[in-house]
């Protein structure tokens with residue numbers, strides 16, 4: 182009788198939401214690794230420390246215990262939490278290394294439910310949390326699905342203006358040697374692809390993040406694969422003659438176009454089907470401060486990239502995403518990261534700035550019933566906030582060790598509350614200095630700003 186009761190209870194239990202997949206993304210260097218490292222660390226200390234006061238279940242002392250458990254998808258790299266922590270525990274602390282691919286980790290949180298329906302199932306339940314780290318650049322490829330090779334080429338080449346024109350020079354020059362109508366020369370296409378990929382890398386190094394195809398700059402396991410060996414065609418495009426091309430061997434143009442189509446189906450669609458469609462909630466991390474440091478072009482470009490990224494959360498009834506992949510993300514959290522780089526009274530401006538950058542798309546997404554929120558946070562707080570006293574005046578300041586190891590106290594500048602216009606940079610200088618993380622103590626949670634509010638938004642309802 183007891184085992185029957187147990188079985189029934191397990192059956193009902195399985196029907197309950199006990200598993201949640203949270204994906205974390207952002208353009209490179211946005212702070213993904215730091216965020217996930219802190220998230221794991223904060224959760225690990227949840228039942229023993231008061232490190233997350235705004236996580237309601239923790240505040241109500243309903244968290245019984247937490248642990249890291251083996252991840253479900255064994256085909257994906259494990260998020261290397263221990264390595265990241267080893268950098269933060271070292272005497273000479275360092276930030277964790279850059280990462281290039283998808284990785285995953287799983288946590289179990291045992292808690293006392295408050296919901297009546299859940300309480301019927303037992304005094305304690307476990308929420309399994311799958312956390313996935315993937316490059317935001319991969320989301321920049323979504324619009325490709327609705328373009329053919331010719332349209333995509335025109336679009337990419339027309340973007341090569343201003344700063345980009347300078348970066349694209351070598352590639353445009355190299356393309357002059359390519360005859361699109363001749364029999365395909367794989368060697369030549371591979372070498373021109375690598376010049377094109379270098380152009381994309383140069384854009385990124387120059388602070389321009391809106392690059393396509395996004396996988397070219399972060400290829401992960403596809404590095405060197407022919408599916409990443411194509412590029413847009415500049416100038417005159419040969420008219421396609423289907424009869425002729427079925428009689429002859431494929432031309433350079435045919436091969437480029439075929440690879441573009443393969444890339445769409447085998448790389449872009451596969452990512453959306455196998456990963457994206459399985460996510461329940463999404464965190465998008467945005468570093469607003471580096472583009473402010475770099476100036477107008479970099480700032481506008483980041484906004485463009487963000488708008489592109491947001492297209493992935495616009496499902497609509499007839500949208501391409503819904504038709505192809507049935508995504509199920511119901512909440513998206515946008516975070517302006519590294520908030521400890523600026524003084525606390527600037528945090529409101531940081532959130533306003535983020536909100537305004539994504540506002541045009543935000544409105545449509547809200548209409549489509551995906552809940553969204555923007556906030557500022559520091560995953561791993563590296564500075565202390567305080568005041569500088571000058572004669573009888575007090576000024577806000579932050580204090581910490583710079584990456585070069587120099588201890589400084591400074592006011593890094595005001596974050597604009599509105600989207601800055603082009604000449605804004607002439608009268609405003611930003612100098613957001615980078616800081617070293619403080620040495621982390623074994624057994625103590627990492628210092629943070631608002632990781633608890635982020636977690637309450639992401640999993641609070643699942644811990645009720």
Ligand SMILES: Nc1nc2c(ncn2[C@@H]2O[C@H](COP(=O)(O)OP(=O)(O)OP(=O)(O)O)[C@@H](O)[C@H]2O)c(=O)[nH]1
Nearest residue numbers: 209210211212213214215276279280559560561563
């Ligand atoms: N002060 C401060 N700096 C941070 C914080 N989070 C990230 N950073 C800085 O931003 C850099 C990039 O952070 P990562 O977490 O490695 O960013 P990522 O998005 O994983 O980068 P990739 O793996 O290269 O795509 C770090 O090396 C730090 O310098 C934070 O909370 N506070």
Ligand SMILES: [Mg+2]
Nearest residue numbers: 213214279280
């Ligand atoms: Mg990383």
